[in-house]
Amino acid sequence: MAQGTIGNSEFDRDTAVTPLGPGLHEAELSPGWTILGAVNGGYLLALVGRALAGVLPHPDPVTVTAHYLTASRPGPARIRSEVVRAGRTLSTGQASLTQLDEDGREVERLRVLAGYGDLDALPDDVRTTAKPPPLPPYEECPGSRNAGGGGAGGGVAALLGSTEIAGRLDVRLDPATAGWALGTPSGNGEMRGWFALADGREADPLALLLAVDALPPTAFEIGLSGWVPTVELTAHVRCRPAPGPLRVAVTTRNLAGGLLEEDAEIWDSRDRLVAQSRQLARARLG
Amino acid sequence: MAQGTIGNSEFDRDTAVTPLGPGLHEAELSPGWTILGAVNGGYLLALVGRALAGVLPHPDPVTVTAHYLTASRPGPARIRSEVVRAGRTLSTGQASLTQLDEDGREVERLRVLAGYGDLDALPDDVRTTAKPPPLPPYEECPGSRNAGGGGAGGGVAALLGSTEIAGRLDVRLDPATAGWALGTPSGNGEMRGWFALADGREADPLALLLAVDALPPTAFEIGLSGWVPTVELTAHVRCRPAPGPLRVAVTTRNLAGGLLEEDAEIWDSRDRLVAQSRQLARARLG
Numbered sequence: 001m002a003q004g005t006i007g008n009s010e011f012d013r014d015t016a017v018t019p020l021g022p023g024l025h026e027a028e029l030s031p032g033w034t035i036l037g038a039v040n041g042g043y044l045l046a047l048v049g050r051a052l053a054g055v056l057p058h059p060d061p062v063t064v065t066a067h068y069l070t071a072s073r074p075g076p077a078r079i080r081s082e083v084v085r086a087g088r089t090l091s092t093g094q095a096s097l098t099q100l101d102e103d104g105r106e107v108e109r110l111r112v113l114a115g116y117g118d119l120d121a122l123p124d125d126v127r128t129t130a131k132p133p134p135l136p137p138y139e140e141c142p143g144s145r146n147a148g149g150g151g152a153g154g155g156v157a158a159l160l161g162s163t164e165i166a167g168r169l170d171v172r173l174d175p176a177t178a179g180w181a182l183g184t185p186s187g188n189g190e191m192r193g194w195f196a197l198a199d200g201r202e203a204d205p206l207a208l209l210l211a212v213d214a215l216p217p218t219a220f221e222i223g224l225s226g227w228v229p230t231v232e233l234t235a236h237v238r239c240r241p242a243p244g245p246l247r248v249a250v251t252t253r254n255l256a257g258g259l260l261e262e263d264a265e266i267w268d269s270r271d272r273l274v275a276q277s278r279q280l281a282r283a284r285l286g
Numbered sequence: 287m288a289q290g291t292i293g294n295s296e297f298d299r300d301t302a303v304t305p306l307g308p309g310l311h312e313a314e315l316s317p318g319w320t321i322l323g324a325v326n327g328g329y330l331l332a333l334v335g336r337a338l339a340g341v342l343p344h345p346d347p348v349t350v351t352a353h354y355l356t357a358s359r360p361g362p363a364r365i366r367s368e369v370v371r372a373g374r375t376l377s378t379g380q381a382s383l384t385q386l387d388e389d390g391r392e393v394e395r396l397r398v399l400a401g402y403g404d405l406d407a408l409p410d411d412v413r414t415t416a417k418p419p420p421l422p423p424y425e426e427c428p429g430s431r432n433a434g435g436g437g438a439g440g441g442v443a444a445l446l447g448s449t450e451i452a453g454r455l456d457v458r459l460d461p462a463t464a465g466w467a468l469g470t471p472s473g474n475g476e477m478r479g480w481f482a483l484a485d486g487r488e489a490d491p492l493a494l495l496l497a498v499d500a501l502p503p504t505a506f507e508i509g510l511s512g513w514v515p516t517v518e519l520t521a522h523v524r525c526r527p528a529p530g531p532l533r534v535a536v537t538t539r540n541l542a543g544g545l546l547e548e549d550a551e552i553w554d555s556r557d558r559l560v561a562q563s564r565q566l567a568r569a570r571l572g
Contacts, residue, residue, distance in 0.1 A: 065520060069371045069378060085356070092397065094397070108371065113397060122542075127508065129539050231401055238540060253414060256414060257411075261562060
């Protein structure tokens with residue numbers, strides 16, 4: 001696999017959008033970012049995020065909310081974007097991704113509302129009490145590209161490796177949150193791991209929109225199985241990430257009414273909290 | 287003050303919306319919900335939430351995101367709402383609140399994207415690890431309607447009481463997070479307190495949209511002063527609240543790039559986590 005760089009990588013090619021007219025882009029949803037046929041929500045967010053960057057006066061996503069309306073399929077898609085407000089330091093945009101159904105009718109897949117800014121222009125004061133998650137070293141965490149990490153290693157490698165998206169990502173789980181892969185979930189709503197792109201492309205703000213939804217669902221560690229479709233996801237990008245694999249920690253504290261929240265935080269190699277996200281997802285109790 | 291009830295209270299009158307046509311409502315933003323002239327963001331969210339409930343097939347807000355575009359003023363406003371998707375258990379809507387500026391031009395104040403459902407129809411399984419925040423009893427926490435609570439009591443009562451919204455709310459702060467009122471902020475990004483409506487109206491899902499933005503900013507306890515305007519706020523309503531004052535805990539973990547997040551959780555008298563929210567706000571470092 002050729003080394004990926006920002007602008008020349010699998011992620012950049014598969015999230016490319018082509019302008020068709022004012023506020024209108026077309027794209028091809030790649031089958032490489034699916035999990036058992038379902039297109040990954042973070043991949044969709046990054047792709048729409050790229051279209052919005054093409055119409056807004058600011059380059060970087062700062063706060064992005066997506067409502068997932070219907071299940072996207074690999075294949076052609078269109079993105080309609082609108083500038084809601086162009087401000088001095090932040091601008092606000094809205095976008096809608098659609099696909100044609102079997103009868104040729106246009107169906108909306110997701111609706112996005114987002115604030116963009118220039119991360120490099122923000123003041124660099126930081127007052128944070130947040131701490132990076134505890135995580136064993138990258139080399140010791142099992143994933144589709146690393147069967148190490150002790151007992152859970154082979155199981156995690158096999159399970160993550162069975163998804164199409166495993167060819168694009170290098171996700172490595174903390175063995176402490178990988179019990180589900182051996183049939184012994186911890187019962188806690190926690191999932192932690194390392195995130196990198198398989199071709200070595202470094203993360204940028206658009207890749208953070210992918211990373212917030214890239215780990216297996218926390219529901220697996222709670223002991224639930226099956227798909228946990230996202231209803232709504234909001235991601236805040238707080239900082240341009242430094243090079244190197246990212247640490248991702250996802251927590252679910254409340255499963256109620258058939259819905260659960262997944263709170264994700266992403267830390268870069270310089271120990272900075274570069275993104276936070278929360279999604280509301282549907283859970284099926286076993 | 288007459289005892290308020292759901293449907294007949296200050297909150298209901300001041301968030302009333304009048305249909306003008308398909309997807310179009312008018313409203314009057316009340317000066318009673320302002321803080322030094324600025325209309326409270328939670329009040330705006332509740333008012334738009336009521337308009338959306340009028341156009342969507344489901345009654346209750348489940349996930350609501352608002353982008354605050356320009357500063358709202360007391361006076362007339364219009365809300366345009368759109369059904370994005372009507373599903374079986376959840377529907378998605380979008381709304382825009384506008385006002386006329388001095389020159390009679392329509393200016394958008396906030397844009398909202400929301401998912402609605404029927405909270406009473408959700409399955410009632412709960413698996414939660416979240417715990418209610420530690421908080422002294424309602425009677426012992428100082429607020430605009432209660433000068434008790436020891437040392438900080440008088441200061442909190444005076445400061446909260448100096449805002450217009452103090453006539454509508456009965457917010458009482460945990461003395462442990464009220465040091466800012468005495469000029470001795472803790473330095474921690476935490477604010478906790480009790481929330482009730484001043485006229486005794488019980489909380490419902492729309493009032494939760496108000497409650498997530500009703501405490502003083504966590505920035506005060508970090509040691510910053512001045513306005514902390516919301517850029518974006520997302521609230522999840524997880525459960526219809528039981529009667530009685532609500533406990534609200536707000537936490538800021540990361541202040542960086544001139545922005546900070548405020549994570550709020552709201553607990554009802556039955557110890558259920560009834561709402562979660564996160565907002566991204568601008569902070570001015572002193």
